[in-house]
Amino acid sequence: MEEVELSAVVAFGMEAIVVRELRALGYEQAFVEDGRVRFRGDLSAICRANLWLRCAERVQVVVGEFQARNFDDLFDNVKELPWEKWLPVDAKFPVDARCVRSEIRSVPNTQKMVKRAIVERLRKTHSRHWFAETGIEYVIEAHLLGDRALLTIDTTGDGLHKRGYRRFMGAAPLRETVAAALVKLSYWGRDRLLVDPFCGSGTIPIEAALIGKNIAPGRNRHFSAQDWPQIPQALWAAAHQEARDLEDRRSFAMPIIGTDRDREAVKTSKMNARLAGVETDIHFERKDFVEFPTNRDFGVLICNPPYGERMGDEDEVRQLHHDMGELLASLDTWSLYILTASERFEREFGKRADRRRKLFNARIPCTYYQYLGPKPPGMAAAGGEEADSENGQESPDSD
Structure with a gap:
């Protein structure tokens, strides 16, 4: 089965715990970097990580990573990524962005640029000029840290802290x-x-x-x-x-x-x-x-x-x-x-x-x-x- 690169988004202080959780699941090559733990596995890893991770916030597919000092770099590199592998022709794909210590500072412009680049790629691979986006949703995140850009697709949906059992909450709930x-x-x-x-x-x-x-904490919810x-x-x-x-x-x-x-x-x-x-x-x-x-x-x-x-x-x-x-x-x-x-x-x-x-x-x-x-x-x-x-x-x- 094909291997994919994945990223578990992690809150500050939880990184080492999530590394241990992933290794307990059999994903030995798990490494911490900048609020996330990167690991590799086949497609079943997406299912198992979402079901079992207790202390991570979400699981993402890593589509690509590259250097981007300006919007031209960002557009050109996003366009080269294999989006057609993940996005069907009718996919709905909103783009979120985060810019941290980057020369590219505008979040709205980053979102627009990434979206344009993905559409440009899909036009060529799907031989279409217009996309209705009426199908399944794939939430894309462009995370810019310094001069590095990481492009991911969320596999989780509602954060992993939402186990499905806490329908009743007190005044100051603990996640x-x-x-x-x-x-x-x-x-x-x-x-x-x-x-x-x-x-x-x-x-x-x-x-x-x-x-x-x-x-498994995710046994009673949908991803x-x-x-x-x-x-x-x-x-x-x-x-x-x-x-x-x-x-x-x-x-x-x-x-x-x-x-x-x-x-x-x-x-x-x-x-x-x-x-x-x-x-x-x-x-x-x-x-x-x-x-x-x-x-x-x-x-x-x-x-x-x-x-x-x-x-x-x-x-x-x-x-x-x-x-x-x-x-x-x-x-x-x-x-x-x-x-x-x-x-x-x-x-x-x-x-x-x-x-x-x-x-x-x-x-x-x-x-x-x-x-x-x-x-x-x-x-x-x-x-x-x-x-x-x-x-x-x-x-x-x-x-």
Whole structure:
């Protein structure tokens, strides 16, 4: 089967996680560059990457890459690319553009120039002068970084964070891709207790359950490339069958727990978990954080507490961090993972993190504070380096 070059678009801080995800799928030659991970595979890779990538934003086909210092360079090189390989004669092909540190600065003019060049190419290859664009949509992106231009076609459609289960959202939702990253960057394993005391819409517990049961995050949604005639439906069917075969249907040793003081948030979490097919694996409960202390040892806390840029008063957030530090201080066998936009978190929490990692939740810059805790006795795979291999997790970095 023909090999194609692909690009997984990745948010800042997620690159190494996505490399590991791709290598776990068998795509060993995966490399990071400028907000994306490049890799190669046959047409089935388009299906499998879309179904399985938990922390990428989208998957694109790379049509070509070249040097472009001006619009003449851009037009001439775009026209030389094999667009007829991907675009049927009736294809609808809108063009998006991004210009970063490039001599070509106008996004609208870049879009027009790329569109004109593609039409010029298709006129020759399809022997037509006019294109109705009434068929399947192929979204083209021209990404100009410095004097390099990268031309891609999106295969995903709605971003990969849209799994299809979160039809109900709270006031400040955490992206599913970010929630999955928080779990993958922790030392949680399916035999350890996991608690999110600020569960909101339930995204962190749900993503943890999907990871723990090896459920493909894209199994219940549609992707743009499913409509493409270039990709046989048999490949999509095989990818979905593979996903079903690889699901781990065993119950967790302990249920994942999500709590929130908001009654509607707990109700929303339960509905989302049901839509995700993991409602029996998660226990949601209405509970204020001050009720959090537990007599269980070696648990894992992963949370995204409220922070002032999205909700809550700044003084309330400061007090919350102080209360968290006091209430969690006694849990000396626990591993704590806390994502927040607050730059004062460690000072207000009262303890310096073992590791920190910069991440973005949508466009909000955040820090993931990691308090690693000791390994559970006799459970090395759930509390140390072995967990990274088992769950496809990345050992967290310090900043």
